[in-house]
Amino acid sequence: MTRTTIYGFFGLALTVALTGCGAAEPAAQPAPASSAPPKAVEASTLPAREVTRTVKLEVLGKGRSMQxxxxxxxxxxxxxxxxxxxxxxxKVALTEAEQKVGRSLSIVxxxxxxxxxxxxxxKCRITVDGEVVVNGEGLCQYKLK
Incomplete structure (x- = not known):
């Protein structure tokens, strides 16, 4: 055989071998359209929601406070x-974090x-949004959420 023929067979064999080894995977097909609702937006990306509460602090009795x-x-x-x-x-505006952990209210x-x-x-009393939450004497404390 001539050199050209040998090199031709060698080149053809090499091409076949390399094509088989490096065969590409089939191209990815686009996903079919889905009627499923979009995923929920994570809470951290939502705007913070403040809540406002009406707080009434009271000291009961007659006359005047001596202290x-x-x-x-x-x-x-x-x-x-x-x-x-x-x-x-x-009016007390609570951030989203304060709604979870609370915010202190107090009256001496x-x-x-x-x-x-x-x-x-x-005698003292704390009322939140029209509901009495603490009745006490001397010191009244409440964690507003």
């Missing part, structure tokens, strides 16, 4: 020599003069 009333809700402050009954109503009622003239711990 300052201290409170913490959406704002904090003190009231000196307050006329009783005393109340403060605030101080002392007031009892009917017999002695000092007594003031």
């Amino acid at each position: 300052p009333i201290a409170y913490y809700a959406d704002e904090q402050g003190t009231e000196n020599n307050a006329k009783l009954p005393w109340s403060k109503t605030v 009622a101080g002392s007031s003069q009892a009917a017999d003239g002695r000092l007594a711990a003031g």
Whole structure:
């Protein structure tokens, strides 16, 4: 056989061998259209939803408070020599995180003069959206969610 023929057979054999080894997989077909609803958007991509609650802090009794009333809700402050009954109503906006873990509300009622003239711990109450959540004496605390 001539050199050209040998090289021709060798080239043909090499081409067949390489074509068999490196055969490409069939082309991927596009997925058929689906009528399934799209996947839900993850919660972290949704806008945060705030909730606003109406909070009423109260110190009950008659006369005047003999010690300052201290409170913490959406704002904090003190009231000196307050006329009783005393109340403060605030709107508290809760973030999504605060709705899960809560936000502290508190009121220190101080002392007031009892009917017999002695000092007594003031009675306090916390109401959220019209519902009484805490009734107490001296200190009222609540975790708003």
